Amino acid sequence: MTFHDPSSGLTIDADFECGSAGEIRRTGPCAYEADPLPETVPDWFLEALRRHFAGAGVPREYACAVRVTSAAPERRTVNLRFVFSKTKGKSYMRPPYWVYREPRWRPIPASATAFVRDSHVDLTFDLDPGESVRVANKPYRTPAEVAGEMEDLTAASGLFSVRELGRTAQGRPILALETPPREETLVVGATMQPAEPAARPVLAVAHYLTSRSDLTTRLLDRFRFAFLPLPNPDGAAGGRSVTNALGEVPMFSFGHLIAGQPAPLETKAVWNYMTTLRPAAYVEFHTHYQGHTFHKLNPLSLDWFPPALHDRVKRADAALTALNAEWRMTPIERGMPLEDTGKFTNLAVHFQTLAYCYQIYAITEEATCAHAVEVVSALAQALAGPDWAATKKPPRIVKG
Structure with a gap:
């Protein structure tokens, strides 16, 4: 999934190893939201979860990772929302969230994180001209x-x-x-x-x-x-x-x-x-x-x-x-x-x-x-x- 915003010069995508997102949308100036990557499991497993755990049990759809790239001529302040799964995976989405800037992952500060339990998280970070970062809920390794x-x-x-x-x-x-x-x-x-x-x-x-x-x-x-x-x-x-x-x-x-x-x-x-x-x-x-x-x-x-x-x-x-x-x-x-x-x-x-x-x-x-x-x-x-x-x-x- 790739979303390009010509008004801001920003591109958000999940087309890389460990990338994880469904639909990506623009919600305002330099503001975007990403749905979770849909994840289906075998029928036998769904039935076992339904029978033993009332449909809950093992979570799914609790990974999120996108890349944000700037072609803008000046620094942009980006607001990114990850929407949580409707499955049990939503209970696994507490902060901190992470940003990868060469050469390492760093946690996004609490002051730049607005977490709404079982619903979504809003993250704010700056992006310099020509810069590309990965943003995720865990420090994933390829x-x-x-x-x-x-x-x-x-x-x-x-x-x-x-x-x-x-x-x-x-x-x-x-x-x-x-x-x-x-x-x-x-x-x-x-x-x-x-x-x-x-x-x-x-x-x-x-x-x-x-x-x-x-x-x-x-x-x-x-x-x-x-x-x-x-x-x-x-x-x-x-x-x-x-x-x-x-x-x-x-x-x-x-x-x-x-x-x-x-x-x-x-x-x-x-x-x-x-x-x-x-x-x-x-x-x-x-x-x-x-x-x-x-x-x-x-x-x-x-x-x-x-x-x-x-x-x-x-x-x-x-x-x-x-x-x-x-x-x-x-x-x-x-x-x-x-x-x-x-x-x-x-x-x-x-x-x-x-x-x-x-x-x-x-x-x-x-x-x-x-x-x-x-x-x-x-x-x-x-x-x-x-x-x-x-x-x-x-x-x-x-x-x-």
Whole structure:
């Protein structure tokens, strides 16, 4: 979608990777509004939401990202309104909003943001002659940017390798970043819901492992780490919230795949990878870049695991719980609606994997990344256990 306003010399479009908007309209001098990108989901998924959640449940249409370009001869003050979805996605649209000016995303100040809950947000910003910026509700990263960071980590550290797990319907690679094999594997993944972009915090953990600290060195000796920063690259590139390029829902199609039914290519690639790794633990990050509520954790209830693993599960749960003084926490229990559609319970059933869904509510990218590092470090140490912790040696100190 592209809208050009000859009266102001401004062009607003969503025709770029991660762009997300429906109809764009002029509402006044240098003032515009953009509808959400329509997002349809499969009939079976809509019916499941209707039956179990009165039509609510998993949100959709909660991404928005446009590019604003000026051909005007002088600075323009732009007023941009994002209209919210009529679906449950409208409840995910709290500020801050973001503007990308080379070389980085920056939050739009509260003084330039007028948020009307469940309806819209009005954003005000200046644009210089010839300038082009992206404006969005999250600091989205393109598939090319994510792949480039993975390549840079591999080249700089000598620690990682990149594995292609498969290709999407639009031909994009689904990539994993790995450390060398160990007896056990810990997988750190981003959600397959592109409107909760977690590539940055997932890869922040990989950066952390290159620090050469005593702890990271010992953890790398103990575990193989595998990272899935962008498991739905078509959805991300297309500005989707929960679907891929074909309108499928990869995150909620694992049960279909395991039952031998048709499933998205992204679901197949990730599950085949998990089958190869049989991970000891999996943590999946969902990011919101908001500070109005507490972090949220969905652990698996203890009865998903055999008694021999109960002490380890309790130790890992306790380590994660201790990270925050206040929480929103709902265990994934047997008999919950849609319990078998996602990867968490299926990982526990098939591989006895300790699987966690972790939703980070921190405003800045840096805080989000730092929190992801805390989470994975705490989980890995808990998995390794007290006997491993007791093997820590005193530091060797030389003059320098």
